[in-house]
Amino acid sequence: MTLARLPHRGRAIAGLGLSAILVTWAVAPPASAEPVPGPSASAGKEAGQAAGLDREALRRSLDAIHEAGMYGTYSAVRDGGSKWLGAAGVADVRTRRPVQSGMVHRVGSITKTFTAVAILQQVERGRVELDAPVARYLPGLLPGELGQKITVRMLLNHTSGIGDYVAGAFPSLVQASPQSLDEHRFRRIRPSELVRFGLEAPRTGEPGQVWSYSNTNYVIAGLLLEKVTGTGAEAYITRHVIHRAGLRDTSFPRTPVIPGPHSKAYEALYGYIDPPRDYSVYDMSWAGTAGAVVATMEDLNRFYRELLGGRLLAPAQLAQMRTTVPVTDAQGNVVMNYGLGIYAQDLPCGRFWGHDGGVFGMGTISLSGEDGRRQLSLGFNLMKYQQLDANGYPQPHAIDYAMGGYFMQALCGPAAATAKSSRPPVLLPTQQVLVKR
Numbered sequence: 001m002t003l004a005r006l007p008h009r010g011r012a013i014a015g016l017g018l019s020a021i022l023v024t025w026a027v028a029p030p031a032s033a034e035p036v037p038g039p040s041a042s043a044g045k046e047a048g049q050a051a052g053l054d055r056e057a058l059r060r061s062l063d064a065i066h067e068a069g070m071y072g073t074y075s076a077v078r079d080g081g082s083k084w085l086g087a088a089g090v091a092d093v094r095t096r097r098p099v100q101s102g103m104v105h106r107v108g109s110i111t112k113t114f115t116a117v118a119i120l121q122q123v124e125r126g127r128v129e130l131d132a133p134v135a136r137y138l139p140g141l142l143p144g145e146l147g148q149k150i151t152v153r154m155l156l157n158h159t160s161g162i163g164d165y166v167a168g169a170f171p172s173l174v175q176a177s178p179q180s181l182d183e184h185r186f187r188r189i190r191p192s193e194l195v196r197f198g199l200e201a202p203r204t205g206e207p208g209q210v211w212s213y214s215n216t217n218y219v220i221a222g223l224l225l226e227k228v229t230g231t232g233a234e235a236y237i238t239r240h241v242i243h244r245a246g247l248r249d250t251s252f253p254r255t256p257v258i259p260g261p262h263s264k265a266y267e268a269l270y271g272y273i274d275p276p277r278d279y280s281v282y283d284m285s286w287a288g289t290a291g292a293v294v295a296t297m298e299d300l301n302r303f304y305r306e307l308l309g310g311r312l313l314a315p316a317q318l319a320q321m322r323t324t325v326p327v328t329d330a331q332g333n334v335v336m337n338y339g340l341g342i343y344a345q346d347l348p349c350g351r352f353w354g355h356d357g358g359v360f361g362m363g364t365i366s367l368s369g370e371d372g373r374r375q376l377s378l379g380f381n382l383m384k385y386q387q388l389d390a391n392g393y394p395q396p397h398a399i400d401y402a403m404g405g406y407f408m409q410a411l412c413g414p415a416a417a418t419a420k421s422s423r424p425p426v427l428l429p430t431q432q433v434l435v436k437r
Contacts, residue, residue, distance in 0.1 A: 052079040052080075052082070052374070052413065053077060053079050053082050053083075053084050054409075054413070054414060055084050057409055057414055058075075058077060058084050058086060058406075058409060058410060059086055061402070061405050061406040061409045061410075062075055062086045062087075062088045062406055063088045064402040064405065064406065065088060065089075065380070065399060065402045065403055065406055066088040066089035067402070068397075068398040068399045068401070068402040069382075069385065069397065069398060069399050070089060070380050070381075070382055070385075070399050070402075070403075071089055071090055071093055071266055071276075071380075071381050071382045072087070072088070072089035072090050072091050072098075072099035072263055072380065072381045072382075073087070073088055073089055073099065073378060073379065073380040073381070074086065074087040074088075074099050074100065074101045074102075074103055074105070074263075074297060074378075074379050074380075075087070075101070075297055075376065075377065075378040075379070075406075075410070076101065076296075076297035076298045076300070076301050076375075076376070076377050077375065077376050077410045078301050078305075078373075078374070078375040078376075079373065079374050079375075080373050083298075083301075085101035085102070085297075085298065086101055087099040087100050087101040087103075089381075091103065091262075091263035091264060091381065092263070092264050093264075093266070099263055099381070100261060101297070102249075102261070102296055102298065103260075103261050103262050103263055103296065103379070104249055104258055104259060104260040104261060104262045104294050104295065104296055105258075105262065105263070105294060105295065105296065105297070105362055105364060105379040106258065106265065106280075106284070106292075106293075106294050106359045106361075106362045106364075107291075107293050107294065107295050107300065107357045107362075107364040107366075107379070108287070108291045108356075108357025108358045108359045108362065108363070108364060109215070109290065109291050109355060109356065109357035109358070110293065110295075110300065110354075110355045110356070110357040110364055110366055111218070111287070111289065111290060111291045111292060111293040111357065112218050112290060112291070112341040112355060112357075113303075113304075113307070113341045113342050113354075113355050114237050114241050114242065114293060114303075114341075115218050115221050115222060115225070115233070115237060115289045115290070115341060116156050116221070116321060116340045116341025116342065117237075117241050117307065117312050117313060117321075117341070118225055118233070118236055118237045118240060118241050119152065119156065119221055119224070119225055119340075120313050120317040120318075120320065120321055120340065121240060121241075121312075121313065121317070122225065122228050122229065123317055123320070124313065124314050124316075124317050127228045127229075128152060128224070128228055129152065130151065130152050130153040130156075130320060130340075131151050131152070131153055132151060132152060133147060133148045133149065133150065133151055134146075134147050134150050134151065134152060134155065134220065134224065135147030135148050137152075137224045137227050137228060138220070138223060138224055138227060141195065141220065141223065142162075142199070142220075143199065146162075146207070149206075149207040149208075150162070150207045151207075151208075152221075152224065153340070154207055154208055154217075155217040155218070155220055155221050155224075156217070156218075156221060156340035156341055157211070157324075157325055157338055157339060157340055158211055158212060158213050158214055158217055158338060159205075159207070159208050159209070159210065159211050159212075159325060160207055160214070160217055161203050161204050161205040161206055161207050161208075161209070161210060161212065162198050162199065162201075162203065162204075162214050162216045162217060162220075163198050163199070163200075163201025163202050163203055163204060163214060163216065164198060164201055164213070164214045164215050164216055165194045165195070165196075165197035165198040165201065165214075165215060165216045165219070166215060167197075167201065168196075168197025168198070168200060168201060169184075169189065169194060169197055169286050170184065170286075176269065176270075176272045177272065178267070178269055178272065178273050178277065181267070181279065181360055182277075184283075184286070185256065185279070185281065185282055185283065186256060186283050187283055187285070187286070188283060188285050189285050189286050190285075191219050191222060191223055191288055191289075192223075194215075194216065194219045194286070194288070195216060195219055195220055195223070197216075198214065198215075198216025198219070199216070201216075211325050211326075211327050211338060215287070215290040215291065216290075217290075218289050218290035218291075218341075219288055219289060219290050221289060222234075222288055222289030222290075225237075225289070233288075233289050234252040234288070234289065234292075237252070237289070238251065238252060241312065244306075244311075244312060245302060245303050245306040245307070245311075245312060246302065246306070247295065247299045247302060247303055248299065249294075249295060249296040249298075249299050250293060250294065250295035250296070250299045250300075250303070251293070251294055251295075252284075252292050252293060252294075253284060253292070253294055256281050256282050256283045256284070257281055258280060258281075258294055259294065260294075262280065262294075263280070263362075263381040264278040264280045264361070264381060265278060265279045265280040265282075265359070265360065265361025265362045265381055265383075266278055266279075266361050266381055266382045266383070267279050267360045267361040267382075267383050267384065268382065268383065268384050268385045269384050270384050270385075270386060270387060270388050270394065271387060271388075276361075276382060276385075277361075278361065279359075279360040279361040280361060280362075282359075282360065284359070287359060291357060291359060297366075297377035297378065297379055298377075300364070300366040300377040301366070301368070301375040301376075301377050303366075304353065304354055304366055304367075304368040304372065304375065305368060305372040305375065307342075307372075308353060308368055308370070308371070308372040309372050320340060321339050321340045321341065321342055322339050322342070322344070322353070323339055323340070324337035324338055324339045324343070324344055325337065325338055327343075341355070342354065342355055343355060345367065347408075347411060347412060348408075348412055349411060349412035349413070350369060350370065351369070351370050352367040352368060352369055352370075352374075352411060353367065353368055353369075353370070354366045354367035354368055358383055359383075360383065361381065361382070361383050362379065362380070362381055362383065363379070363380050363383050364377070364378065364379045364380075365377070365378050365407075366378075367407075367411060369411075374411060376407065376410040376411050378403075378406070378407075380403075385397060385399060386400070
């Protein structure tokens with residue numbers, strides 16, 4: 001059964017591999033959920049005293065995410081030279097081990113920004129042209145005329161029309177079953193096989209015409225990177241992006257275990273896994289250059305600060321990265337503007353750049369102001385905790401409203417955190433468009 005023929009509920013579940021959850025803030029949040037077992041382990045550190053960072057308000061609003069039902073969450077907020085690190089909740093619901101702000105975390109599709117930077121470095125060196133067909137670099141990979149019609153840019157900005165591979169890699173998801181997740185914990189899967197799953201999935205449009213988020217695009221980008229550099233994609237990204245940015249706790253793990261202190265990763269699958277199950281030990285070859293990176297929240301802030309500050313790409317390539325296409329929801333509202341492995345969101349206090357990400361059991365968001373001065377990265381350890389409506393769409397949960405309040409507090413300050421909106425903005429938008437496509 002193909003994804004296009006599934007009922008709405010099956011599409012919603014199967015479409016969520018490397019994307020994260022929907023977070024909004026609205027006029028009236030729903031009643032709070034019961035808090036999860038375990039202490040509120042909020043902790044903050046301040047480097048300097050900045051007027052733009054209210055550490056007590058940040059601590060309270062991060063605690064509120066845990067109190068609304070999130071098992072554990074950790075965050076890094078920065079305003080220029082001042083920073084705040086916080087954590088709230090538990091890393092293990094059985095032992096009640098508290099989360100810590102410096103935990104290493106699977107960041108999912110934030111990996112796409114790292115991969116896009118690596119490709120753009122090849123553009124800078126003259127080895128890759130953004131508007132050249134993929135077939136120039138990977139002849140025979142895409143069937144028929146697709147290799148000539150789809151360009152490198154279309155891969156990076158998700159306008160290739162190639163379907164996503166997640167349902168093919170984890171077929172039980174289309175029946176709302178975790179069987180595939182459990183069976184494939186230690187499976188090694190080749191990028192070429194992931195590409196095959198993506199090509200077998202229904203196409204989402206003609207090349208260059210429709211924006212549609214697809215992890216397959218970034219697996220192909222990884223293969224292209226390997227071809228033009230003669231180096232494994234993950235090794236190249238590690239040396240020329242991760243190390244160049246000065247990141248100490250960021251890597252592509254070599255084993256199914258997350259390296260360093262970390263939380264468990266709890267997946268609820270919209271109530272189809274009850275109680276939520278831990279997937280922190282997992283072979284991430286299924287995600288690769290689309291979503292296998294692990295990092296701390298401080299490292300994510302540093303990465304985007306180095307990127308937006310022009311220290312990873314030349315000005316011309318950074319400008320290309322920030323050339324966007326609008327992405328709308330089912331009602332036609334623009335929820336983000338997607339560039340090359342990075343997107344922009346306009347909040348009440350300005351434009352922010354970054355990406356969201358999610359794998360089974362872990363979600364992440366990282367956003368930075370235009371100049372990289374104001375930054376927020378947040379990780380959390382319970383995924384797809386919402387309920388689905390009759391059409392298979394996730395319904396906002398108390399956690400979502402608490403998260404929205406925290407984001408506004410961290411990025412825009414106290415006044416914006418309490419502001420009302422008739423049409424609330426959307427955070428973690430790749431989830432929004434995946435569910436509703």
